[in-house]
Amino acid sequence: MGLFSRKRYAVATLMVAVDGRLKALLPALADATERIIESEDMDVASEQVARIAGALLEYESRLTAVASWGQVFTREEDAGLYGDEVFAECAGRYLSSGLEADDEDDSLARAALPPPSHEGGSDRTGSDRPGSDRTGSGQASSRALASLDLEGTHIVVMLTVGYEGTVPELEKTVSTRDDVAAALSAIRALHHKQALALAHIHYAPGHSNEVLTDDQLLVNYPELVTL
Amino acid sequence: MRLLRSPSILRFTALGVAGAFIGVGCLDESMLPNAERRAIPQEARQQAPEKIVNSAPLPAGQYGVQSVNYDDATGSYKMFLLDTPAGAKPMFQSNDVRMARIDDESLTQGKKSYVEFAADGAPTLYLTPDFQIAYTHNVTEEQVDPATGQREVVVVRQETSSWSPFMSAMAGAAIGNMLFAPRYYFPPPYTPGMMSGYGGSGMTQTMASQQYAQRFGSEPQASRISKTGVAPRRASADSIRSTGRGAGASKFSKPSGGGFRKPTRSFGFGRRR
Numbered sequence: 425m426g427l428f429s430r431k432r433y434a435v436a437t438l439m440v441a442v443d444g445r446l447k448a449l450l451p452a453l454a455d456a457t458e459r460i461i462e463s464e465d466m467d468v469a470s471e472q473v474a475r476i477a478g479a480l481l482e483y484e485s486r487l488t489a490v491a492s493w494g495q496v497f498t499r500e501e502d503a504g505l506y507g508d509e510v511f512a513e514c515a516g517r518y519l520s521s522g523l524e525a526d527d528e529d530d531s532l533a534r535a536a537l538p539p540p541s542h543e544g545g546s547d548r549t550g551s552d553r554p555g556s557d558r559t560g561s562g563q564a565s566s567r568a569l570a571s572l573d574l575e576g577t578h579i580v581v582m583l584t585v586g587y588e589g590t591v592p593e594l595e596k597t598v599s600t601r602d603d604v605a606a607a608l609s610a611i612r613a614l615h616h617k618q619a620l621a622l623a624h625i626h627y628a629p630g631h632s633n634e635v636l637t638d639d640q641l642l643v644n645y646p647e648l649v650t651l
Numbered sequence: 652m653r654l655l656r657s658p659s660i661l662r663f664t665a666l667g668v669a670g671a672f673i674g675v676g677c678l679d680e681s682m683l684p685n686a687e688r689r690a691i692p693q694e695a696r697q698q699a700p701e702k703i704v705n706s707a708p709l710p711a712g713q714y715g716v717q718s719v720n721y722d723d724a725t726g727s728y729k730m731f732l733l734d735t736p737a738g739a740k741p742m743f744q745s746n747d748v749r750m751a752r753i754d755d756e757s758l759t760q761g762k763k764s765y766v767e768f769a770a771d772g773a774p775t776l777y778l779t780p781d782f783q784i785a786y787t788h789n790v791t792e793e794q795v796d797p798a799t800g801q802r803e804v805v806v807v808r809q810e811t812s813s814w815s816p817f818m819s820a821m822a823g824a825a826i827g828n829m830l831f832a833p834r835y836y837f838p839p840p841y842t843p844g845m846m847s848g849y850g851g852s853g854m855t856q857t858m859a860s861q862q863y864a865q866r867f868g869s870e871p872q873a874s875r876i877s878k879t880g881v882a883p884r885r886a887s888a889d890s891i892r893s894t895g896r897g898a899g900a901s902k903f904s905k906p907s908g909g910g911f912r913k914p915t916r917s918f919g920f921g922r923r924r
Contacts, residue, residue: 433903453896454896457656457896457897457898458898460654460656460898460899460900461654461656461898464652464654464900465652465900466652466900466901466902468900469898469899469900473899500903500904501903501904501905501906503903504901504903504904504905504906505905505906507901507903508653508655508717508901508905511655511897511899512718512785514897515657515895515897516811517892517895518657518892518893518894518895518896518897519892519893519894519895520657520894520895520896520897580895582897584899586901586903621901621902621903622899622900622901622902622903623899623900623901624655624897624898624899624900624901625897625898625899626657626895626896626897627895627896627897628893628894628895628896629893629894629895630893630894630895630896631894634893634894635893636893637893639891640891640892640893643891643892644891644892644893
């Protein structure tokens with residue numbers, strides 16, 4: 425009986441590097457992370473991970489490198505423990521802001537929205553959070569951001585998912601653009617089947633007014649393979 | 652359902668635990684092993700970790716330990732605790748921590764790693780033999796601060812590894828009940844990959860440091876740096892790590908008390924460092 429009904433739990437991490445000039449991505453990542461923290465809900469985490477996977481699929485042409493790894497377990501508790509360890513390991517690759525509450529962190533993120541390419545200003549459409557006050561702080565950070573050169577910088581996103589069963593697209597060596605697209609689609613499929621038992625997002629840099637340099641990419645994300 | 656997030660205020664933190672997991676699946680030629688970290692050019696050097704402020708001790712008693720990180724520039728242990736009382740943070744940090752191995756009888760009863768705070772607030776870690784401490788290795792240099800002209804210790808590279816102090820008794824070290832009585836320990840000289848055993852032990856930090864010096868010819872890095880002090884860390888563009896954020900949730904069940912994950916019929920896929 426035991427042999428044929430053997431359950432299989434997998435935890436897989438997909439890590440992608442994105443061209444740092446893709447300004448729309450960091451606010452979306454901040455929003456997704458914020459929603460997970462606020463809701464403390466697995467369904468929300470599943471939805472946000474799928475949402476980010478979808479965004480990465482949309483910006484597929486801006487992906488520059490990829491890596492993936494994971495493990496398979498026969499015991500759910502081992503998958504759970506490994507999931508915690510993977511979270512800590514991913515978080516160890518960047519400097520957390522180390523703040524007690526969310527508020528300070530997020531108001532900074534909201535204030536530091538990237539400016540339009542031709543001018544800094546307080547009138548902006550699109551990726552804003554409703555109700556956020558951007559007049560004063562928006563102007564100041566726009567000036568700072570206008571001088572921020574995103575050329576040669578990167579954004580790294582790490583998505584970790586856990587599920588029962590087998591998903592070949594997530595359990596193979598991912599090294600081509602097709603592989604990445606298939607893996608991201610597989611993550612979205614897992615969410616739509618409500619099959620995600622674990623969903624983590626990590627991203628760097630942490631704010632729109634900060635950058636991740638070539639050196640930092642090489643040192644902290646050495647597994648990345650150029651696409 | 653467990654919620655995880657960084658920064659490290661809740662119980663799961665920004666600790667590197669590299670070295671414990673090895674992917675053995677399909678090895679692509681394009682993914683070469685990358686154990687060596689690149690050295691950071693002078694311009695991008697990171698300042699050494701800030702002066703360690705030890706956390707306030709918790710009320711006397713025992714608390715399960717989820718994970719521990721040791722930093723060899725400061726000799727400080729950062730531990731994540733389970734079942735902390737309401738209002739107390741689950742993260743505790745101190746450079747004044749004694750350790751002991753949980754005795755065999757308690758092990759057979761299934762005792763997991765824990766920290767015990769004495770009435771005077773002194774913390775002692777009681778670890779299972781297979782407990783792995785996440786080890787942050789700081790490669791340091793003495794440099795002159797261009798602004799002040801003073802010599803200071805600066806971290807130029809960091810690596811993460813793991814250290815199991817009680818995994819195997821070092822030759823000649825385990826005499827009688829020595830391993831079970833709480834002592835101060837210094838890890839062995841750093842090597843990438845898993846380290847086991849210890850480099851020096853003693854009833855005081857000084858004695859432990861001296862024993863290490865007798866064995867290896869010089870005091871451990873943490874002792875030397877604590878005498879000269881370290882330059883403050885700035886999380887700026889000079890840092891080896893950028894900033895970042897993370898959050899997640901999981902509904903996998905977890906064994907109570909944490910502890911070492913037994914490798915089951917698991918295999919890795921892809922390639923990891």
